[in-house]
Amino acid sequence: MRTHFCGLIDEALIGQPVTLCGWTDVARNLGGVCFIDLRDHEGIVQVTVEPDNVDVFAVAETLGYEDVLQVEGVVRARHAVNAKLRTGQVEVIATKITVLNKAEPLPFHHHENPGEDTRLKYRYLDLRSPEMQRKQRTRIRLVQALRRWLDARGFQDIETPILTKATPEGARDFLVPARMHPGEFYALPQSPQLFKQILMVAGFDRYYQIARCFRDEALRADRQLEFTQLDMEFAFVRERDVQDAVEGMIRDVFREVMDVELDAPFPRLTWFDAMRRYGSDKPDLRFDLELVDVADLVKDSGFAVFTGPANDPDGRVVALRIPGGASLSRKQIDEYAAHAAKYGAKGLAYIKIDEAGAISSPIQKFFSEDAFAALLAHVGAGNGDIVFFGAGAYNKTSDFMGAVRLKAGKDFGLVQDGWKPLWVTDFPMFEWDDEAQRYVALHHPFTAPAVDDIDDLRANARTAVSRGYDMVLNGNEIGGGSIRIHRPEMQSAVFELLGIGAEEAEAKFGFLLDALRYGAPPHGGIAFGIDRIAALMAGTESIRDVIPFPKTTSAQCLMTGAPSPIPDAQLAEVHVSVRKRED
Structure with missing residues (x-):
């Protein structure tokens, strides 16, 4: 039905006959000449219908959006070049138009939203x-x-x-x-x-x-x-x-x-370093904001929200300095707190330092003058900055502060163009599910632990590291x-630590355990x-x-x-x- 694709018509075809098929993207009658933008999957070409071709012109005047056409014509150099189109140097002078299917009025136009x-x-x-x-x-x-x-x-x-x-x-x-x-x-x-x-x-x-x-x-x-x-x-x-x-x-x-x-x-980053520095196991490295641990500087403050997690081995108190963040209004600061709350935060403390050096902070009163100055120095805060603080359980605090970091990166235009890939390695083998009161696998139950000794894994399940890895790109x-685990004894031990008993493991994964018994390679x-x-x-x-x-x-x-x-x-x-x- 066609000799060429619409979007591939070029100057090499000038003077040659072509047959095209496609949809009417635009049909314009400019009082004596009809122009049709004919579209297929390769692109758009302009079809011109001249008034002396009475029969073809009569068809062109009836065309509507998304009508399906077959157009026969001759390629000609275009008088008014359209640099936006790949085919903008040429046009097709129609000698015949066949309407293959009329489209009813459409529910929307491609140029609409x-x-x-x-x-x-x-x-x-x-x-x-x-x-x-x-x-x-x-x-x-x-x-x-x-x-x-x-x-x-x-x-x-x-x-x-x-x-x-x-x-x-x-x-x-x-x-x-x-x-x-x-x-x-x-x-x-x-x-x-x-x-x-x-x-x-x-x-x-x-x-x-x-x-x-x-x-x-x-x-x-x-x-x-x-x-x-x-x-x-x-x-x-x-x-x-x-x-x-x-x-x-x-x-x-x-x-x-x-x-x-x-x-x-x-x-490459280990999981621990990714969480510590960026609050995410898939960090976006297109901007440089990093989290800073401040537990040692706030553990003796008078602010109970900080002192509890700072003195808890499973807790975390962390700061994020945003250069130029002093421009945030109180309403915008509250929006950051609401954003953090979506990821489990109970609040978001802050220190705001305006361009003149004046400090606005609801937590300043809980610190001595020297302790507060040391805190600002540790996070590198200066005039024009805002510092957000998060406190609580280590992983949850990392998560919501990582979310605050991403929001700040976008809001302040810090995200650079380009591609930033990385590997995140050495994931925890397990994480504890408080609701189920058992371990769950961070990757999946078939991931091998970093240790080969089953007794060691059982004794140190809480801190065990897996041989898992993720590729991350732009966050x-x-x-x-x-x-993977290739020894059946280790696979059974991991099932056991995950609360999957021997009978359940055999019912659900017996075929895998059997396969591992018969010479599974690493x-x-x-x-x-x-x-x-x-x-x-x-x-x-x-x-x-x-x-x-x-x-x-x-x-x-x-x-x-x-x-x-x-x-x-x-x-x-x-x-x-x-x-x-x-x-």
């Missing part, structure tokens, strides 16, 4: 826009580049099951009733984790998969119920073997897709992995979030922009109406009945 719900309801219209085409094609190029890199280095693309066994990996499973096994269920995979480990036991050595994964969890800008990850696993490796390989992959892929050179090598975790791997990397490359904060058909934050597909009720007869076939919801 109709709101996300409207865009998702009419996703096919949203995806037609040049901006959404650009974002989707960025994702496509990313996946193509990853596959090329992996295939060229001997990684084997192996599919793992979508219908599998329910296993706890940190979120709720999506369950699928098994029609041929009444009362039993499959689960959709949260990741291919156990299958890829078993592939290492099976001797495949280097595996990868562009895997669809499913987690029944709350949604936000960087989370979806179903998502795509690049899953990788290596046999006979240590941490640096995996990290060095995939760091090279990410560097090469960014060079190919974005023409960007990332740091070589990526800087986003884009990949997470670890060296192995490790990593998974990268395709959606998240694509969003960063496309310059958007929401992964929904780079997923063709995403769900809303209320877990709905507005275009298809999913989820939806199922007829009783269909439910009966899979031996399921639905309890009516009680309001």
Whole structure:
């Protein structure tokens, strides 16, 4: 139906006949000449309809937004060059226009901002826009580049099951009733984790998969119920073997897709140092603000909010100096406190020093003159600055002060352009869940501890370090992995520390424990979030922009109406009945 794409018409085609197909982006009748901006997935070209071609002109006068056309014509140099278009040096003089399909009046125009719900309801219209085409094609190029890199280095693309066994990996499973096994269920995979480990036991050595994964969890800008990850696993490796390989992959892929050179090598931070300095295990290094511990300087003050955590080995008192922050009004300071409260803060103390050196602070009265001066000197505070303070349990305080740091970086324009990757390593093996009164795995239950001695792990579970690692880019975790447990005795010990008894472990993970008993090699791997990397490359904060058909934050597909009720007869076939919801 066509000889060329609209967005690829150029000066080399001047004088040649072409046949194009696409949508009417704009149709303008300027009193004697009609201009049509014809759009396809490659871009826009101007079609000109001259008045002496009466039949074609009559068709052009009837065209509306998003009508589907076939245009035959001849390429000509354009009199008024449009430097904004790739095709702006030329135009197509139409000799024939065929309307392939008339579009009814649309619910919104690409140049409008109709709101996300409207865009998702009419996703096919949203995806037609040049901006959404650009974002989707960025994702496509990313996946193509990853596959090329992996295939060229001997990684084997192996599919793992979508219908599998329910296993706890940190979120709720999506369950699928098994029609041929009444009362039993499959689960959709949260990741291919156990299958890829078993592939290492099976001797495949280097595996990868562009895997669809499913987690029944709350949604936000960087989370979806179903998502795509690049899953990788290596046999006979240590941490640096995996990290060095995939760091090279990410560097090469960014060079190919974005023409960007990332740091070589990526800087490295331990989990402890990342939390201590930035209040986050995925710190954004594009700006320099750092947290400063002040417990030793405030432990003898008269301020009980500080003295309690400062004298508690599990507590933390920390300061964040914001240069130029004295410009904040009291209302804006309160907004920072409210922001910190979202992450668990009970309050946010501050010291404000105006340009003349005058101090405003609700906590100054709790310190002697010398102690207060020492505190200011320790955090490096000077005229024009504000210093925020957080106090409480170590991890919670780190979290909310890390959130304050990010907000300050954006509010004060401190975030620099560019790309700042890093590795975060040496994660804690476990964290204590006060509500459940047991340990939970910080990465997942199959991550190896840094110690090989089981008795040592049991005796020091609270402070145990794992062999886990994350790749972080511009404050986003884009990949997470670890060296796995390959000895069944160690895996059973970790299950025990996580409150998974021998009987439960056998019921849920017996197949894995069996595999580890039959010659499992040391192995490790990593998974990268395709959606998240694509969003960063496309310059958007929401992964929904780079997923063709995403769900809303209320877990709905507005275009298809999913989820939806199922007829009783269909439910009966899979031996399921639905309890009516009680309001």
